[in-house]
Amino acid sequence: MDAASLLDRFPRVALVNGATPIQRLRRLENALHPQLGATRLFIKRDDLMALGGGGSKLRKLEFLLGEALVQGADTLIATGLRQSNSTRLAAAAAAHLGLRADLGLRARSPLDSGEYESGGNALLAELFGAVVHSLSEDADVKSFAAERVAALAREGRTAYVIPAGASSPLGSLGYVAAALEIAQQERALGFEFDRVIVANGSSGTHAGLLAGFALLGRRERVHGYSVLHEAAGAQAATLALARGALDLLGRDNPLTAADVTVSDACRGPGYGHATQEAIDAIHLLGAREGLLLDPVYGGKAFAGLLKEARTGALKSWPNVLFLFTGGTPALQAYRDELLSAAASQA
Ligand SMILES: Cc1ncc(COP(=O)(O)O)c(C=O)c1O
Helix, strand or coil: CCHHHHHHCCCCCCCCCCCCCEEECHHHHHHCCCCCCCCEEEEEECCCCCCCCCCCHHHHHHHHHHHHHHCCCCEEEEEEECCCHHHHHHHHHHHHHCCEEEEEEECCCCCCCHHHHHCHHHHHHHHCCCEEEEECCCCCHHHHHHHHHHHHHHCCCCEEECCHHHCCHHHHHHHHHHHHHHHHHHHHHCCCCCEEEEEECCCHHHHHHHHHHHHCCCCCCEEEEECCCCHHHHHHHHHHHHHHHHHHCCCCCCCCHHHCEEECCCCCCCCCCCCHHHHHHHHHHHHHHCCCCCCCCHHHHHHHHHHHHHCCHHHHCCEEEEEECCCHHHHHHHHHHHHHCCCCCC
């Protein structure tokens, strides 16, 4: 059975409207000469999806919501921080499917700002009609979810709990599918990407890509920049999820820790803290290409790509693909940081 047929065995809800485009970043390439050498830089636009403002979580939700509907769920429960893209897109998907969404949004904020509290993703979740429960910084989200499931059951409702960041082996299948999509796009382009760079948070995106490329017999091309865990923790989480995804697909598991490349060099002081180099990356990609990275995920991963480009480390890879996972709504929450930090030019 081929890799695509393995995925077809899972219930799936269509939330992503077709293959997302891959574009070349020619003006950025020019800005990075001569250190970039002849390397060509491409970006895959997983921010460009029709539903809910788009972003990587929709790919994972296709499989998670497939399971939810088979289980007869009429309500989704999702938890995260107030600027969570995952909960925003769970709310949008719920609205699209006529389900109720209960979100538990924790108060912990890397930023002490009203915009972080109620702008950006938090605002969009409200607009998608979600029932928002404000949780304290130290709330136990698993207990919250279990209590909501029980309370909703008493009202005759059936709830489905979305894992944190939509990252579980099942959710990661969304990025197994994305790896197959990239391989198809490579066939149309007439070349293969040597290196795929992606932000690693709850690790499901990186893990799915890794498992998907492993199915195709190509294991050493994904490079994650961790925005949450330190490198060893991110590597372990990514490996566990990738192996879990391959297990679900019933495929032999060739993956070991050596196959998981994760760096925490661009994480900065911690999750959600915008770094100067991420802010510079956002300004650079905005001014050179008209694209909007976010400070939590894409900005940090792209800062990693830029560092590699500027030290000449990317020279040995002829074709580099950055997976742009979305997250643009959070830009508004980081308005002051983005404007006050003087952006250095390429
Ligand atoms: C915009 C964006 N990019 C990247 C990621 C990281 O993906 P993962 O959690 O699968 O590692 C997330 C996760 O929340 C995200 O929202």
